[in-house]
Amino acid sequence: MEGNRKIARSDLLIGVVFLVFAGFVWRLADLQIAHHDEYMSKANAMQVRSRILPAARGEIYALDADGSPAPLVLNEPVYEIAADPHLFYDGEKLDIDKHDALAEILRAALGDRVRAEGLENFDEESRYTLLAKQVSRTEAQSIQAAIKDRNIPAVSFTPSNRRVYIEGPLAAQTLGFVNMDGEGQYGIEQYLDDDLKGRDGLLQSVRDARDTPLPIGIHEIDIPAKDGDNIVLTIDRNIQSQVEDALKRGLDNVGATTGSIIVMNPQSGEVMAMANYPSYDPANFGKVENAEVFQNKIVSYAYEPGSVTKALTMGAGLDSGAITPSSTYLNSDCIDVDDAKICNVEKGLNRTLNMTDVLTYSLNTGVNYVLNQMGGGENNLQGRQVLYNYFTDHYRFGQPTGIEQMGESAGFLNPPDTPHGARVVYANMAFGQGLNITMLQFASAFCAAVNGGNYWKPALVAGTYDGGEFSRKNPYLAAEGVLKPESSQDLRNMLIDARLSFSRGVYDGGFRVGGKSGTAQIYDANTMTYSESDYVGTYVGFGVDKDNSPKYVIMVRVDDSHAGGFAGSVAAMPIFNEISTYMLSYLGVSKP
């Protein structure tokens, strides 16, 4: 019996096939298991790419006459045009025809806005050259079509957004601007930067050779961008425009170069207009030479307001019971307070006068009488403490209001027991010198003093605007009882009577308008004395409807009037008169 067996050819074939397939399996195992991580990371590096999905910055609206939002700041799409110079080369030779064609197309569409250095930097090694920035959508479309016609390769259009200021420089300091890094600077843009900028999204996915994202693989991340909030301001664009025009005209009339105006709704604390001069164009903020112009001086500049403060001192006197509207005193041109002389500007009124006369003639001696009465008959710690309490706890001087603006100043006032001549300091404080207050602080306090005693937190944001729907937020009542309602009523009447007496009824055509002027000497920190030639003129006032409620408060400041006379009445009051007349008509205020 033979034990040998011939090996069949089929067995040989099986063996060979098996070996070949074993080789395949081994290689596959080596690639896919042993070197799995290495090849996966290489593949991901090539294929998986992330792209930030930029969030659109929130828009900013003002209010129109009917209370609906009117756009102030929008976004418009713009493009950056760049080229890949490497792809313009055929071997080592630049395709001059294509390069020149590209240059011709760009210059025809954009003129001088084409970056000459971008067209010159066409080295073979370079993969990127910037050709133009801030190209509008219609320009980009026409350039794209022309490029496609001429078959020009490798030109990219990167989209972004640019801020557009629909009303030009209107309310520039209140708005602020957005810098090249997309960050808000000054004003609302900076204060509400987090709300306005939204949150960028992220798209991470496998991409093909043309950078098209494909929804395959496990690395896909798709987080949509969350656009910024659209903010509606309390600013009325019509009032703002009128106020800016009136300010410019008023300053020109007296040869002044700087000034500010604020208009507020005393029933809600909402700011209806806020203007500073000089101003700037936020669309061209890069051209501004003096950065001081970016600041909103109404909130950031604390100054000595002067005689307008007499209205608030009088309110404190009425409310504390120290005086009544019919209280009288024997006036003189000057009084002595320690080693200082407190004198009136208006001389010769050496007779018995009442409290309304104090406001009419703006008597420094008169408000010192009120201060003395707070102390039981003399300028003492008790009286100073009463006035200090009204200025700080009631009127909220010495602390920021919290308005939605950057750089708000808290101001400063001396405590009643200040070691540096407290009696003289407070004798001056009673008529608005020796304390620093911003226009916003003063106007907000004045609103509370004349509206029945309600301190509404001053506000610039009325709400948000989303998908055509305006969500209004409620005004915030920070405090009641700033003055008792009857004290506020008395103060209103006194201010109306004072203005009527001063103007002899010329200004207001039968409407009930009250106000107080102030002319303050400017303190020179270098010489540590008050200037005898430079004054700040201020006027603050209000208009009352036939239901006896004030509908607007306007405060005007002129920093450097060169007209003769008192800056408060000569420079600031005419501007107030113009705006007040406009407001009476605009708000439909009725005569009594």
Add this chain to the structure above:
Amino acid sequence: MTYKNTVYQSSRISARAGLRQNFAMNQNTIAYARDGKIGPVATFVVIGLLVVGMLMIYLMQLSSTGSYGYKLNDINVRQSELVAEQQDLEVDNARMQSLAAVKNSTVAASMTAPASTDSVN
């Protein structure tokens, strides 16, 4: 000479011969059974083809997902273009209703200031 012990499974009718066969006793009837098994090479090839077939199906699925990606991308690009166009139109619309546009309009130009004004309560 060797003999193999082979068990034949027979069928009663030989399809090839067309003859009826008699499986009675003492009849020397032989029928060749067909083996139902396939060879190892063929098995290997069939399995390989099945695996390749499944891979092809997987690749087809992947490709069709990828093709959705292109459609999605086209739609996203179109959406971005429309959003940009909408932004432009909003800006144009806002500019036309701006205070400056209203002031410089023909309607405003044809308005005159009243000679005198008064108010009615």
